Structures are given as structure tokens and as C-alpha cells.
């Protein structure tokens with residue numbers, strides 16, 4: 001165990017990393033990954049890393065400023081992420097603890113957990129009580145058309161992936177059905193296929209369209225309708241036989257608790273940036289375990305892999321490596337699993353030349 005010191009400073013940088021090919025969804029396309037890179041340094045010289053993905057470049061500067069502004073609130077404090085998470089929540093109670101504020105808190109939380117793991121000389125997964133072993137992953141495809149997803153699947157099959165997700169929700173439901181059929185022909189009967197509507201349907205449309213997907217052997221249907229309407233999700237869930245997946249848009253463990261209590265979903269997939277970093281993930285995983293719900297992850301595959309290794313009922317890691325161009329060591333995939341190094345921390349580090357090249 002190295003001396004960890006106290007929180008000394010937060011360094012924040014912003015990048016606009018091209019996503020090639022772009023991620024297409026029924027709720028908009030994403031050609032650029034706006035990333036906020038965070039380095040939290042302790043008085044003992046340990047640096048913890050994390051990054052945030054703001055979806056739109058418009059949110060890049062406000063999120064970076066929130067993170068930088070929080071330095072004054074945690075400077076000199078112990079490297080105690082759960083305690084600091086509660087303290088920051090308390091400080092922002094009057095403003096509200098979701099949206100950009102929770103994203104900033106989550107980024108700081110992940111970086112502090114990284115610093116703590118480094119001081120303990122342990123990979124984050126081990127610090128959290130898990131073991132380092134391959135993490136079953138699924139490939140998240142970026143395209144929506146039959147041609148593009150079949151083309152994209154090719155190299156991923158060679159990497160050993162046996163589970164794939166893609167975005168549906170085209171105006172004509174037949175277009176979705178033929179894309180699912182084309183991918184099934186390409187992957188064969190044993191592959192897992194999941195689909196994601198990205199909240200694009202009305203409740204009435206979802207009730208009409210979801211039952212038509214029930215006999216296609218899909219492993220889950222993700223976010224058909226507005227992510228905040230838990231009551232309707234519960235209704236839609238009862239109308240379809242395919243398992244429902246949700247969680248990437250939950251703001252903190254409180255939303256997870258409400259969704260689970262409403263019976264809104266069969267499977268959960270928290271997003272480290274919106275759920276409250278590792279601290280929020282940990283608290284959400286406890287709720288999922290109590291409810292018997294399998295837990296997958298949403299983007300941030302590098303740190304999510306560590307979290308899943310310490311999560312009861314861990315299901316699959318979402319593999320979509322939009323930050324890879326600025327990482328010193330992008331996540332490795334072997335036989336369809338993420339393979340982590342048995343080294344202290346969460347595995348994040350920066351490719352400084354790329355960070356300079358993509359600086360926003």
C-alpha cells in the first residue's frame with residue numbers, strides 16, 4: 001500500500017474525437033465523441049484518470065467547467081470516493097443532482113477510485129472485491145441499415161464476438177425486421193442479437209411494434225420509449241415476451257430504485273457517467289442483486305469491465321470503444337471477451353499526441 005495523500009488538484013481537458021464510422025440511432029447520429037478527460041492528482045503524486053462523453057459538443061465546455069470548479073470543494077480532502085460522492089451530492093442538493101452536475105461528480109468519482117486502486121497497488125476490479133478474468137462482451141454496432149451492420153459484423157466476428165446489438169426504430173417497421181433478418185443470416189442461429197430503439201417510439205407504437213419482434217429470438221429490446229416513463233415501460237414489458245433492457249439514462253441509484261420498483265425492466269445496464277461513477281454503480285448493483293436483475297454496462301467499456309468483475313449477476317459488457325483514439329492502451333478483446341491487465345488502477349491513460357491532435 002502506497003501513501004495515497006489527500007486530493008490535491010483536478011486537471012481537465014476536452015477533445016473532439018472523430019467516430020468513424022459514426023454511431024447512428026433513431027434519436028440522432030453521433031459523428032464526433034466530445035470527451036472530457038479528467039486527472040485527479042493526490043498530494044502523494046498519484047494521478048487517477050477518467051473521461052466523460054458529453055454526446056453533444058455543446059455540453060463539452062459546461063461539463064469541463066463543472067468538473068474544474070469542483071476542485072475547490074474536494075481539495076485537501078481524503079481520497080475516499082464514497083464519502084466525497086456523498087459530500088458533493090450534499091453540496092449540489094439545492095441545484096439538483098442529475099444532468100451535467102451528476103456527470104461531473106461521476107467523472108471525479110471514477111478518477112478518485114482509480115487513484116485509490118493505484119495507491120493500494122491493485123487493479124480496480126480487485127479493490128472492489130472481484131478477480132481479473134475475461135469479461136464477456138457484446139459488440140455494439142454503429143450502423144442501422146442491413147448492409148452496414150452486416151459489413152460491420154465481419155471483423156467483429158473475427159475477434160470472436162458471439163453477441164451483437166444494433167439500433168432500430170426506423171419509421172417503417174419492415175426496415176427493422178429486414179435488418180434483424182439480415183444480421184441473423186450473417187451471424188447464424190446461435191449468436192445473441194439485441195436491439196435498441198433509443199427511446200424513439202411512443203407508448204402506443206411500442207405496444208404495436210414490440211410483439212412483432214417476439215419470435216425473432218432477440219436477447220433483449222432496449223429503451224423503446226421515453227427512459228423516464230417507468231410506468232409505461234412496465235406496461236410495455238407486460239405486452240411483449242422479449243426481455244426489456246434499460247438503465248443507461250438513469251440519473252443515480254435513485255432512478256434505478258424507482259425503475260426497479262415500477263417493474264419497468266427485466267435487465268439493467270447502468271452508465272458509469274450517469275449512475276454516479278463507481279460509487280453510484282456499486283449502490284445500483286446492490287439494488288439489482290436484491291431484485292434478481294442481471295447487470296450489463298453502457299459504453300465506458302474500460303472502467304465498466306472492472307465494475308462488472310465485482311458485480312453480482314454480471315451479464316455483458318457493451319463494447320463500443322469511442323475513446324480508443326485518445327487512450328494509451330485501448331481495451332483489448334480476445335474471443336469476444338474484454339481482457340484486462342492485472343495492473344493497479346482502472347487501466348485508463350492518455351495517448352498525449354492524440355489528445356493534443358483532437359484538443360477542443
Ligand SMILES: [Mg+2]
Pocket residue numbers: 196198222223248
Ligand atoms: Mg442504448
